[in-house]
Amino acid sequence: MATMAATSRPPSVSAPGTPPPLGLRERKKLRTRIAIRRATYRLISEQGYDATTIEQIAEAAEVSPSTVFRYFATKEDIVLTDEYDPIMEAELRNRPADEPPLESLRFIMAKALTAFLASEEEELRQRTRLMVEVPAIRARMTETMSDTAKVLARALADRSGRSPDDLEVRVFIAAVLGALREVTLYWGEHGQEGDLITMINQALDTLEGGLKL
């Protein structure tokens, strides 16, 4: 994520390819990060988004307010930050280069969502709820999506020999992510009932058919 700048690694002597065995410092940071997020989700579910202040979050997570801002640039980011971008990118780059781009995206989005649903369904639902209810979250989410868009555009451009800045590529991604966003919103507005993945596939079908309503 954008807020997670690459920090220096301990120059450990572990075998190459093995994940470096995080020093105490890094482990602590991770714990703090998680504590803040957890506290935030809990407080929000109890009191609502607006009523939950950074001060409360800091207190609940047992850190100072300044620390909260050190870990997350904005209040919205506490809720929205995840690590799915690199995963989606990797998956996309793993698809056969001659697969139609829309099919590649269809595939990786289904996969990412399935994984998310399997491991953190409750969080996804709360997030969706907030996306529907809180304009600030919705807005920030859109920004986040445009980071995702850049990553995906690069991957797609690479494999087709185009520039990642190619207008057509950008429009392609924007349309797909715009549709995805709308489906999620729709799902959230309708009580989160029905199968999200099926609905996404329907939306992609609409796009694939050339938007002939």
Place this chain on the structure above:
Amino acid sequence: MATMAATSRPPSVSAPGTPPPLGLRERKKLRTRIAIRRATYRLISEQGYDATTIEQIAEAAEVSPSTVFRYFATKEDIVLTDEYDPIMEAELRNRPADEPPLESLRFIMAKALTAFLASEEEELRQRTRLMVEVPAIRARMTETMSDTAKVLARALADRSGRSPDDLEVRVFIAAVLGALREVTLYWGEHGQEGDLITMINQALDTLEGGLKL
């Protein structure tokens, strides 16, 4: 626009169909509104968006800060508010009902843009500049667009006998507006060179072709 709640009309006795001849009160409000916007645009072009405070805007427009907030809900809205939604809606409802929806949108967007460019080109350019440079503006713009989306969805749904909440309709509009947004961003990022309308048409061609990259 969302921020412009319908205010009471003077029950004037003018001929039906004639625009009511705004009382002094309404005229003054309009002037204030314009003064605030003008001051804002000027200050921003001189100092940049972040460096321009509401207080400065208020002073330049010769009103109090509270009045500024009475006219515009947020700082971003001062820049973004326009009155094109009802126009686009009317135009859309004027298109033949059997015209393919994508063509209708293509047509009305070209028309709206042409009008905007003809009468307020400088404003459009400044707005685009801000959209590229200021995340808050970009975010708010997206929200604004989703208001537009609702209006257009209703119009489109009406003529095809669908519900305005129909997933397919919503996806359709989201994709088109998402593409439009991306083109505008692209145009802005590339020095605002080239013909916006042509680029929009290209983007719509991409959508129409089923997003086969």
Place this chain on the structure above:
DNA sequence: CATCTTTTGAGAGTTACTTTCACTTGACTG
């Protein structure tokens, strides 16, 4: 253990926005 570097907390400051209330100023009525 001593030193160096990173992380943290405390505190003060900025600014967008909200709310309240008294005052002014158009608009309508008799």
Place this chain on the structure above:
DNA sequence: CAGTCAAGTGAAAGTAACTCTCAAAAGATG
């Protein structure tokens, strides 16, 4: 045209998200 009513305005105080600075605390390192 005077009086009343409603709408619009300004002043002021308050809230909360974010920023900046600096000194203290705590992990890493030799």
